[in-house]
C-alpha cells in the first residue's frame with residue numbers, strides 16, 4: 001500500500017509536467033547517484049510557484065529525508081518535514097511496527113512451533129500470520145515448542 005500511495009502521489013506530482021532539477025552542492029553521492037531536488041514548474045513558468053516534489057513526498061510520509069550530498073540547512077528543512085510526518089503518523093510512519101526491529105523469536109498463526117526470526121522457515125511466514133516474541137520463554141508460555149532446525153532453545 002505504501003508503494004502504491006507513493007507511486008500515485010509521485011505520478012500526480014510530476015507526470016506530464018515540466019520539472020527542473022536543482023543539483024545539490026555535491027551532485028554525486030558516494031554511490032555515484034545524482035543528488036538533486038525535483039521542482040515542478042507551473043504552467044506560467046513562475047519560479048516562485050514551483051513545487052518541491054521531494055519536500056511534498058517527505059511531508060506526506062512517503063519518503064525519508066537523507067542527507068547525502070545535500071547542503072546542511074536543506075537537510076535540516078527536510079528532516080523537520082520528516083519529523084512533522086512522523087508526529088502525524090503520515091504515510092510510512094503510520095504503519096504498525098514501521099520503526100521497530102523484528103523481535104528475535106516468532107511463530108506462524110495456528111502452529112505449535114516457534115523459531116528464531118532468522119530461521120529459513122520463519123522467513124516464509126506471511127506478516128499477517130506472524131506472532132513475535134522477545135524471549136524463548138515468552139513463546140513457550142503460550143504453549144509453543146522450539147523448532148528442530150533453528151534450535152531457538
Ligand SMILES: [Zn+2]
Pocket residue numbers: 114115116119120121122147148149150151
Ligand atoms: Zn526454525
